[in-house]
Amino acid sequence: MTLGVNIDHVAVLREARRVNDPDILNALYVACASGADQITIHLREDRRHIQDIDASNILKHSTLPVNLECSINRDILSIVCKLKPHRATLVPEKREEVTTEGGLDVFTYEDEISYAIEQLHDSIIPVSLFVDPTLQAIEKSKELGAEMVELHTGSFANVFAMLNSSLSHSNHSIKELELPRYELQERLENSIEDIINAAKHAKKIGLEVAAGHGLNYHNVSYMMKIQEITELNIGQSIIARSVFSGLANAVKEMKRLTTR
Ligand SMILES: CC(=O)[C@@H](O)[C@H](O)COP(=O)(O)O
Numbered sequence: 001m002t003l004g005v006n007i008d009h010v011a012v013l014r015e016a017r018r019v020n021d022p023d024i025l026n027a028l029y030v031a032c033a034s035g036a037d038q039i040t041i042h043l044r045e046d047r048r049h050i051q052d053i054d055a056s057n058i059l060k061h062s063t064l065p066v067n068l069e070c071s072i073n074r075d076i077l078s079i080v081c082k083l084k085p086h087r088a089t090l091v092p093e094k095r096e097e098v099t100t101e102g103g104l105d106v107f108t109y110e111d112e113i114s115y116a117i118e119q120l121h122d123s124i125i126p127v128s129l130f131v132d133p134t135l136q137a138i139e140k141s142k143e144l145g146a147e148m149v150e151l152h153t154g155s156f157a158n159v160f161a162m163l164n165s166s167l168s169h170s171n172h173s174i175k176e177l178e179l180p181r182y183e184l185q186e187r188l189e190n191s192i193e194d195i196i197n198a199a200k201h202a203k204k205i206g207l208e209v210a211a212g213h214g215l216n217y218h219n220v221s222y223m224m225k226i227q228e229i230t231e232l233n234i235g236q237s238i239i240a241r242s243v244f245s246g247l248a249n250a251v252k253e254m255k256r257l258t259t260r
């Protein structure tokens with residue numbers, strides 16, 4: 001399984017303060033040296049985390065392939081074509097969303113996606129489409145000329161978290177998923193089934209299959225069982241975990257500097 005480590009979330013922290021700490025290039029070096037197989041970044045239209053200069057520096061210094069996620073906005077596309085990542089993954093974007101809420105609408109935006117794929121292919125950049133796990137979206141992705149699909153695992157991850165974590169007792173409980181446990185269990189099984197069917201179909205028609213969004217240390221084992229999925233892109237949970245695997249040392253180091 002290829003592990004794509006999404007380092008956007010390091011830039012989220014940096015941008016919250018508008019400083020240069022944590023340095024995204026340090027995140028790149030640590031990920032490259034620690035077993036990642038690929039680096040994933042998302043150059044959002046609103047530049048809420050990764051900036052153009054980050055993308056350019058990451059591409060310059062990465063020892064691993066870089067999967068650059070972007071929308072179908074033409075200004076963004078022309079930047080991506082110039083940056084020449086190892087792959088571009090086309091994703092939907094909404095200005096008001098907290099994170100990517102669903103897959104690309106490959107039907108409504110068929111012409112725009114087709115144009116984007118053409119531009120990227122002209123720049124010799126392979127294309128993946130970030131889609132919901134439905135057979136129709138997979139078929140359409142192939143028809144539009146993508147080499148790969150990334151199955152959006154957000155619905156699966158949300159149901160999993162409402163069933164198996166403290167999310168439902170927090171301020172960020174997902175209102176529409178405040179359901180009896182048996183119903184959540186049924187939804188979880190259905191969402192896994194959808195991912196399995198979509199992955200099998202994608203592989204059958206000659207698409208490479210990745211998956212990502214909301215995957216973490218507790219739910220990733222479900223994806224590992226699906227043989228057709230050969231790549232996972234994971235960000236938030238890795239960066240969140242690193243706070244706790246690194247916090248003790250960070251406090252100790254500051255204590256040493258502040259001890260007379
Ligand atoms: C498309 C996608 O799923 C990733 O880009 C990931 O979620 C990154 O985080 P943001 O949604 O915060 O950009």
Ligand SMILES: NCC(=O)COP(=O)(O)O
Nearest residue numbers: 006212213214233235236
């Ligand atoms: N495409 C999904 C991705 O890159 C990482 O998503 P997340 O783990 O940050 O939710």
